[in-house]
Amino acid sequence: MASGSAIRGSRVGAGPMGEAERGDTAPRQRVTYWCANRHETRPSFAIDAQIPDSWDCPRCGLPASVDSGNPPPVPRNEPYKTHLAYVKERRTDEEARQILEEALQQLRARVSRGEIIL
Incomplete structure (x- = not known):
């Protein structure tokens, strides 16, 4: 006997056409950031948004910059002082x-x- 669920496989809030029901997305641009460990991150921003100078690397957590040849240095951690x-x-x-x-x-x-x- 089949389950009586007519909405199997869909999510709450999903409409019949998906994204079109919510409207068009804003035009976007991708910006590439590099961290000191040479990880590449490509977040997307709205075309008219101000692009930040630095971005936290999602892989290692270090700060990343748009200059691939000169990524920000690894921040110095000060030891705990009593x-x-x-x-x-x-x-x-x-x-x-x-x-x-x-x-x-x-x-x-x-x-x-x-x-x-x-």
């Missing part, structure tokens, strides 16, 4: 020793006053 690394960039070892000594003096003073019990 809070301590940022502090060490701002302070010298001598400044760190002074700050530590001041903090220890304040702590010892609070202990001697009985504010803190160790």
Whole structure:
């Protein structure tokens, strides 16, 4: 016994003539971009659209440009820095020793006053 589905093989929104029912598409142009890994990407743009200088390569994710002989360089990834690394960039070892000594003096003073019990 056959299934009662009369719309087998069609999609929701698909009309009897497909694209013609929705109207004509805008005139398009294809632009070729190359990444540092020499991947070629060809997205299409409307004729009157502003063409971007760079495009992300869908294969490797690197930036690509229209100049095949001079693709954009691979971006440098900065390593993750901890809070301590940022502090060490701002302070010298001598400044760190002074700050530590001041903090220890304040702590010892609070202990001697009985504010803190160790």
